[in-house]
Amino acid sequence: xxxxxxxxxxxxxxxxxxxxxxxxxxxxxxxxxxxxxxxxxxxxxxxxxxxxxxxxxxxxxxxxxxxxxxxxxxxxxxxxxxxxxxxxxxxxxxxxxxxxxxxxxxxxxxxxxxxxxxxxxxxxxxxxxxxxxxxxxxxxxxxxxxxxxxxxxxxxxxxxxxxxxxxxxxxxxxxxxxxxxxxxxxxxxxxxxxxxxxxxxxxxxxxxxxxxxxxxxxxxxxxxxxxxxxxxxxxxxxxxxxxxxxxxxxxxxxxxxxxxxxxxxxxxxxxxxxxxxxxxxxxxxxxxxxxxxxxxxxxxxxxxxxxxxxxxxxxxxxxxxxxxxxxxxxxxxxxxxxxxxxxxxxxxxxxx
Amino acid sequence: xxxxxxxxxxxxxxxxxxxxxxxxxxxxxxxxxxxxxxxxxxxxxxxxxxxxxxxxxxxxxxxxxxxxxxxxxxxxxxxxxxxxxxxxxxxxxxxxxxxxxxxxxxxxxxxxxxxxxxxxxxxxxxxxxxxxxxxxxxxxxxxxxxxxxxxxxxxxxxxxxxxxxxxxxxxxxxxxxxxxxxxxxxxxxxxxxxxxxxxxx
Numbered sequence: 001x002x003x004x005x006x007x008x009x010x011x012x013x014x015x016x017x018x019x020x021x022x023x024x025x026x027x028x029x030x031x032x033x034x035x036x037x038x039x040x041x042x043x044x045x046x047x048x049x050x051x052x053x054x055x056x057x058x059x060x061x062x063x064x065x066x067x068x069x070x071x072x073x074x075x076x077x078x079x080x081x082x083x084x085x086x087x088x089x090x091x092x093x094x095x096x097x098x099x100x101x102x103x104x105x106x107x108x109x110x111x112x113x114x115x116x117x118x119x120x121x122x123x124x125x126x127x128x129x130x131x132x133x134x135x136x137x138x139x140x141x142x143x144x145x146x147x148x149x150x151x152x153x154x155x156x157x158x159x160x161x162x163x164x165x166x167x168x169x170x171x172x173x174x175x176x177x178x179x180x181x182x183x184x185x186x187x188x189x190x191x192x193x194x195x196x197x198x199x200x201x202x203x204x205x206x207x208x209x210x211x212x213x214x215x216x217x218x219x220x221x222x223x224x225x226x227x228x229x230x231x232x233x234x235x236x237x238x239x240x241x242x243x244x245x246x247x248x249x250x251x252x253x254x255x256x257x258x259x260x261x262x263x264x265x266x267x268x269x270x271x272x273x274x275x276x277x278x279x280x281x282x283x284x285x286x287x288x289x290x291x292x293x294x295x296x297x298x299x300x301x302x303x304x305x306x307x308x309x310x311x312x313x314x315x316x317x318x319x320x321x322x323x324x325x326x327x328x329x330x331x332x333x334x335x336x337x338x339x340x341x342x343x344x345x346x347x348x349x350x351x352x
Numbered sequence: 353x354x355x356x357x358x359x360x361x362x363x364x365x366x367x368x369x370x371x372x373x374x375x376x377x378x379x380x381x382x383x384x385x386x387x388x389x390x391x392x393x394x395x396x397x398x399x400x401x402x403x404x405x406x407x408x409x410x411x412x413x414x415x416x417x418x419x420x421x422x423x424x425x426x427x428x429x430x431x432x433x434x435x436x437x438x439x440x441x442x443x444x445x446x447x448x449x450x451x452x453x454x455x456x457x458x459x460x461x462x463x464x465x466x467x468x469x470x471x472x473x474x475x476x477x478x479x480x481x482x483x484x485x486x487x488x489x490x491x492x493x494x495x496x497x498x499x500x501x502x503x504x505x506x507x508x509x510x511x512x513x514x515x516x517x518x519x520x521x522x523x524x525x526x527x528x529x530x531x532x533x534x535x536x537x538x539x540x541x542x543x544x545x546x547x548x549x550x551x552x553x
Contacts (some may be wrong), residue, residue: 018502119442154454161447161533220395223415242423243394 024194031201031264038258039208045230046250047229053254055322057261058333059315064264064338066311067291067346070304075296080350083136083170087346090129095339097122102335108118120164127157130345137349142351169237173253175341176260178348183263183271185351191271206257212247212255221246228327232288247272392423395525399510399543400519410539420526504544511545 033296041049077084101122105115131153138146160167178201187195223229223237224246236249288294294304393417402409412420437466506522 117443120446148458149462151454151458151461154450154457158447158451158454161443161450166442218396220413220416221419225415225418 015165024197027194027270028197028201031198032211032267032268034262035201035205035259037209038255039212040099041292042251042255042258043212045286046247046254047232050232050250050254050257051228051326053258053261054330055319055326057265058337059318061261062337063308063311063315064269065340065344067308068264068268070293070307072347072350073195073293075293075299079140083133083252083346084131086132087343090133091346093343094122094126094129094342095336098338099335103253115166119168122168123160123164124157127153127160127341129260131344133143133349134188137352141352150268165240168242171341172235172237173256174330176253176256177297178344179260179263182344183267183352185348186271189351194271209252209255212251216245216248218245218253219245222250228330231327231330294344392528393420394526395419395526396526397522398519398521399514401514401517403517423526424528504546507543507545510543 012309025105074080101118104110104118110118131149134146134149134153137150138144159170184195184198185204222229222233222245224233224238233246235249236246236253237244238246238249241249288301288305288308291304291308293299294301318329318333320330507520511519
């Protein structure tokens with residue numbers, strides 16, 4: 001009789017298919033938990049959770065986004081030279097003019113209507129810039145039909161000139177949703193087997209939003225009797241939509257914002273680490289070597305590493321600023337953050 | 353390309369005529385007169401019995417009072433929205449021109465895509481997106497119209513709750529009505545109660 005000591009039991013290893021299924025389950029559970037948690041916290045204590053969320057995640061999510069854009073940046077622009085030149089010029093000009101708007105408002109004597117036209121003008125430049133980028137992208141992707149886009153650009157322009165402040169508010173609410181689009185395109189490229197599950201999850205989101213709005217529609221407006229709370233309700237459009245409870249507005253915006261942070265900080269790095277465990281690449285997000293611009297023979301390793309370190313320092317500075325004077329830092333952050341909102345446009349277009 | 357040029361030329365021509373036709377536009381609507389009643393704020397109300405009180409008491413939270421004051425300041429209701437949308441003829445002209453061009457381009461695109469078999473799927477997608485947008489819009493309008501459980505549903509058990517000593521919470525519209533020298537001029541609270549056999553009206 002063979003003794004138990006002689007038995008050689010091979011170490012149990014999960015098959016790749018089993019591993020993939022467990023990772024898909026984990027991915028779905030993470031998405032569901034993130035969405036449900038965001039909805040509950042955003043509905044329960046919108047102002048307090050908004051303060052904590054922005055404090056903790058605003059800076060890190062920008063760092064992750066910056067790193068992601070670096071990863072998508074080609075070593076040489078090649079045929080995309082005009083596209084990237086237009087993109088970076090637009091980001092620079094629009095960001096600087098956006099930052100100058102409050103200065104112009106403070107030092108100029110503007111009538112309400114004149115100021116509305118200034119805002120509509122800035123929005124028009126933004127729409128024109130996006131239209132130009134789509135045109136350049138369409139030239140690169142001859143097989144895709146983009147002929148419908150001029151109609152959409154012109155319709156957006158019309159809406160902007162009818163109601164410039166509402167157009168700006170739409171951008172505030174749409175920007176978080178763009179992150180979900182990024183994740184969709186990223187999964188299409190890297191984990192196509194997850195796309196179906198992810199899109200099923202996306203279908204649930206409008207239902208969750210509708211439930212939130214229904215539950216909160218009868219709630220009284222939030223008490224925004226201090227400067228910080230007032231800023232948060234204004235950011236969500238409380239002044240523009242006085243007939244809607246500010247509780248609904250802040251909760252919905254915070255919910256979308258939390259999803260946005262979740263995508264950049266959790267979902268996209270998770271997808272990267274899942275690929276790494278499958279042996280395709282070493283994708284630890286903190287390593288500059290994961291950025292093609294760093295490891296390519298004709299790349300810029302020092303510049304990339306320096307930029308990532310500098311961005312990390314900015315995150316720490318932002319946390320420090322929030323600790324010292326939350327309200328002022330929040331104002332400055334949301335003004336400067338327009339740059340990352342703009343940067344999402346060309347990089348998303350490159351993924352379409 | 354020729355079609356686009358033709359549309360641009362036609363739109364310019366139309367704009368020229370618009371300037372002439374503009375003189376026939378009706379006068380803008382006047383803001384509501386002071387004598388007309390109007391709902392200025394929607395909020396919630398709790399009616400609770402209190403055995404210790406000798407006089408009925410209306411308690412208004414500070415924040416609600418501020419909201420009411422703000423709503424009253426914007427006479428005519430929702431003046432911010434109205435002003436920001438229809439404030440200026442220059443903006444209206446630019447917006448109208450862009451909308452006209454947008455519809456023209458959409459028309460050209462639809463006409464061209466009919467001849468292009470490959471674009472069928474895209475057209476279906478856009479059509480689906482338009483239907484979804486219209487549905488969401490309609491849903492939003494219905495929601496804003498207080499669809500779903502009607503407002504009076506929350507007040508249905510008020511008499512029973514009052515006799516049992518419980519409170520009841522429901523929606524409340526604050527309405528400013530004109531003074532009438534021939535009738536009672538105090539505050540009036542109207543509760544939307546339905547008889548049991550009255551059902552949905």
